[in-house]
Each structure stands twice: as structure tokens, then as C-alpha cells.
Amino acid sequence: MQQFVNTALSGLTLGMVYAAFALALVMIWRSTRIVNFAQAPMAMVTTFVALAVIDAGHSYWLGFGLALLSGLVLGAVTERVVIRPVEGKPEINAVILTLGLFIVLHALASVVFGNRYRSFPAPFGVRGIEVGDTTLGITGFGVFSIAAVLVVMVILVALFRYTDLGLKMRAAALNQEVARLLGVRVGRMLTLGWALASLVGSLAGLLIAGGSLVHPGFMDSIVVFGFVAAVLGGLESPVGAVLGGLLLGLSLSFVSGYVGSQLVALTALAILMLVLTLRPGGLFAPAAQRRV
Structure with a gap:
């Protein structure tokens, strides 16, 4: 029973991390009708901005705020400089540009920040919460992550x-x-959409990095799982993105805990294929959207 509870709590936290990145994808899709595959390295860059501020001796929260602000600016600049020249052209042009930006940001981050692994702090600790003599499989930072994602979801819906x-x-x-x-x-409006999506992506990067090791590629796997979560919930729905992230996180956590971690990627692929086959618009998309 204890293993089941801890596995579920771990899946809950993991799902909220996927949901944070999925919310960024939903934000950019709803405001520009583009899937930004450079969202992960953009979030990685802003996470390193926060780490640079913290390593300079400043507080975690100052780094947190500056990372969000830099994400806002980075998103706006990306739309103006990279995406605006292909506005009005086929949408695939913008998607290809985001793939190119993915590579460019990776290369620049490796040059500027280096390729070594670095520890990123967590403001609320990374030890499991203790209830009596039992240590639960969720940390104070995990609770903060859940609350932050729910707040962002409410803001986007509103x-x-x-x-x-x-x-x-x-x-x-x-x-x-x-x-x-x-x-x-x-x-x-398009510039604002990119800016806000990048801000949400920056939050996702900070939540993923908290209490773990970071390097220029630490967000890469989140692209896959975050995209699956967004598709699972429906790219039109912030609530669906959160629910999709939760379902994916719980599913992968139980697969990892009871079957084997080597099947996690295969399970995510199977879930994506199943959803695209049965509900192409997402499980939580409006009925009219699913009929399209």
C-alpha cells in the first residue's frame, strides 16, 4: 500500500511537470496556431539565467523572477526576429524555423554555459513530506509545483x-x-502570444530543474512527454493540458514502478498513438473540435 501511494504521489508531481510544459504548448497554439518545438531550449536558457543569478549570491526568488522576465522578452524577440519574416507563408515554414532555433539555442547554451552538469536549488527542499513515521513520496517543492501549475491553468482559462x-x-x-x-x-497579439507562451515555458523549466542537475539538454525529453500531454488533453484546452499531464505522469509512474523504467518511453508512444487514433482532437477537447 505504501508503495502504491508513493508511486501515485510521484506520478502526480511528474504529471504536473509535464502539464507545465503542455500549458506552454497550448498557449502558443491558441494564440498563434504554431507548435513551437524550440520551447524546451528557450526554457533551458531562462533556467540558466536564474542559475546565474543564484550563483552570483542573490536569492532564489530573484532568479525565479528574472527567469520569467527573460522568458517573456525571449518569446517576444523570437516572434519579431525569427517568426515575423515568414508570417503569411505556409505554417510549416514557422515550424521548421522553430526546429532550427532548437539546434541554435542548444549550441549557444553549450558555448555560453558549458556542457557540465550543475546543481539547481529548490526553495522548499527535496525531502519527502513526513506524516507521523511515514515519509510520503512528495516533496515541498513538489507541492509548490502542483500549486504553480494550477494557478497558471486558471489564469489561462480566464x-x-x-x-x-x-x-x-x-x-x-x-x-x-x-x-x-x-x-x-x-x-x-502574435508577439504577446509568443511572449506569454515563453513565460509559461520558463516556469516549466524552473519546475523541472528544481532540486536536480541541469545542463543544456536537460529539457529535451520533456519535449516528447509535454507534447504527448498536450495532445492527450487537446491543444485547445488549458484544463485538458493539465489533465493530460496528470494522466500521463500517473501512467508512466506506475509503469516505471511496477513494470520497469525501460518501458516508459514505449508507453508514452503507445498512449500518443492511441489518442491520435481514437480522439485526434484530444480526450478533453470540446465535442465540436473532436468532430473536425
Whole structure:
């Protein structure tokens, strides 16, 4: 029973980490209709910004805040400099550019930060929470990660459903010509979408790095699992991204704990294939979206 509880708690924390990255993918998709495959190295760069601030003797929270701010700026600059020149062209052009940016950011990070593994601190410790004589398989930082992801999910739902800004961002992503006729500044909305998605991605990087070792490739595997979580929940739904991350995290945790860690990647692939076959729009996408 104790193993089951700890495996479930570990899966819960892992799922929220996947959900954080999936939220960044949902954010960029809903606001620009592009899947940004460079999201992981962008988050990696901002994580190293936080580490540089912390290593300089400043507080964790200052590094945390500056990492989020640098993510916001990096996303805006990426849209303006890299993506804007291919605006109006086939969408595959922008996707290919993000793949190229993935490689470029990796190379630059290796030159600037080096390839060695470095320890990244966690503000609430990485020891399991003790309840009586029992140590649970969840840490204080894990609880913080869960709370942070839930807060971001609520903010994104409120942004896209209940604010004029969110509606303008969705309009700019879905039909730029009509949006311009309605007075929407499409260029600004696309830049804002990239900036906010990069900010959420930066948060994901910080949550993944907390209490572990980081290097320029530490986010690479999260691209796969975060994408699976986003597809599982539906690229249109922030709530679906979180639920998809939870389902994926719990599934992989139980497979790793009871079957074998060598089957984790195969299980993720099987889940992705199953969802794309049965529910191409995602398990939690609106009914109309699934019928498309």
C-alpha cells in the first residue's frame, strides 16, 4: 500500500511537470496556431539565467523572477526576429524555423554555459513530506509545483474565456484578415502570444530543474512527454493540458514502478498513438473540435 501511494504521489508531481510544459504548448497554439518545438531550449536558457543569478549570491526568488522576465522578452524577440519574416507563408515554414532555433539555442547554451552538469536549488527542499513515521513520496517543492501549475491553468482559462485580450489573441490566430478588419492589432497579439507562451515555458523549466542537475539538454525529453500531454488533453484546452499531464505522469509512474523504467518511453508512444487514433482532437477537447 505504501508503495502504491508513493508511486501515485510521484506520478502526480511528474504529471504536473509535464502539464507545465503542455500549458506552454497550448498557449502558443491558441494564440498563434504554431507548435513551437524550440520551447524546451528557450526554457533551458531562462533556467540558466536564474542559475546565474543564484550563483552570483542573490536569492532564489530573484532568479525565479528574472527567469520569467527573460522568458517573456525571449518569446517576444523570437516572434519579431525569427517568426515575423515568414508570417503569411505556409505554417510549416514557422515550424521548421522553430526546429532550427532548437539546434541554435542548444549550441549557444553549450558555448555560453558549458556542457557540465550543475546543481539547481529548490526553495522548499527535496525531502519527502513526513506524516507521523511515514515519509510520503512528495516533496515541498513538489507541492509548490502542483500549486504553480494550477494557478497558471486558471489564469489561462480566464484569459482566453473572459477577457477581451484573450479573444483578440484567438481571433488573430484563427483569421488574421478578419481580425484586422475588426480593429485587432494582429502583429501585437502574435508577439504577446509568443511572449506569454515563453513565460509559461520558463516556469516549466524552473519546475523541472528544481532540486536536480541541469545542463543544456536537460529539457529535451520533456519535449516528447509535454507534447504527448498536450495532445492527450487537446491543444485547445488549458484544463485538458493539465489533465493530460496528470494522466500521463500517473501512467508512466506506475509503469516505471511496477513494470520497469525501460518501458516508459514505449508507453508514452503507445498512449500518443492511441489518442491520435481514437480522439485526434484530444480526450478533453470540446465535442465540436473532436468532430473536425
